[in-house]
């Protein structure tokens with residue numbers, strides 16, 4: 001592969017290698033702003049994801065780009081948000097990790113008092129698939145006109161835009177049963193062939209907002225269930241505990257927090273009792289469970 005060697009590290013023709021100094025700068029910046037820990041092993045991922053942006057802004061090295069977002073013009077013009085958007089991993093799809101949805105139906109919704117508001121937080125909602133999956137399930141169990149709402153939040157503004165739009169390709173909806181698709185999704189035609197759009201009756205129960213789990217101010221709502229899946233894995237142990245403490249403040253006692261299947265919180269927060277793999281019950285401060 002042809003490479004061009006420059007002062008502060010090599011820049012491959014695909015955006016390639018970052019100097020040690022620039023990588024350390026990006027590592028520090030993404031940790032400070034999003035709580036995301038990136039090891040040396042993520043070097044090529046970071047260079048690959050930032051390469052196009054460097055080209056778009058006409059920078060010849062990652063060091064120049066780092067300088068731009070930390071000290072230059074980019075520090076105050078929204079470039080930091082673009083940097084965060086580029087470095088977050090947003091992989092998701094409808095009905096991902098379905099055991100959580102079975103638990104929701106059998107253990108939570110089955111005991112829910114009819115008529116009472118039920119509010120669920122999809123706390124790293126990415127492009128919205130998890131939040132709309134929850135909406136489909138609540139619509140099927142409690143009813144489309146019942147008193148429930150879903151709040152989806154994410155640090156990526158691009159993902160929030162996509163979530164609000166609610167248009168998905170076939171691959172993202174592959175696990176949605178046919179009759180659910182017919183009921184809650186509209187099939188695209190023409191330019192939108194191969195895509196589906198979430199039906200307005202579902203959308204009206206779901207809101208999306210930019211929110212940083214590490215440092216946004218506390219929210220106003222208290223939730224009946226929180227889904228915080230496949231994001232804790234990107235945080236250091238210290239950040240995980242901080243985020244869990246923040247989430248717990250927004251969760252009713254006797255309510256549940258769901259994490260991703262590969263994210264064990266073993267012993268991290270005394271208030272959270274593991275009731276199943278990746279399902280945690282919030283106890284009160286005296287360890288009592290008020291179900």
Ligand SMILES: C[S@@+](CC[C@H](N)C(=O)[O-])C[C@H]1O[C@@H](n2cnc3c(N)ncnc32)[C@H](O)[C@@H]1O
Pocket residue numbers: 033034035036088089090091092093096123124125126127130153154155156159211212213214228229230231234260
């Ligand atoms: C892999 S997706 C998970 C999506 C969904 N919860 C799921 O399990 O399919 C992780 C999401 O976490 C978001 N994220 C990363 N750091 C965050 C932070 N500090 N605050 C809020 N969201 C964050 C990313 O933008 C990304 O959309």
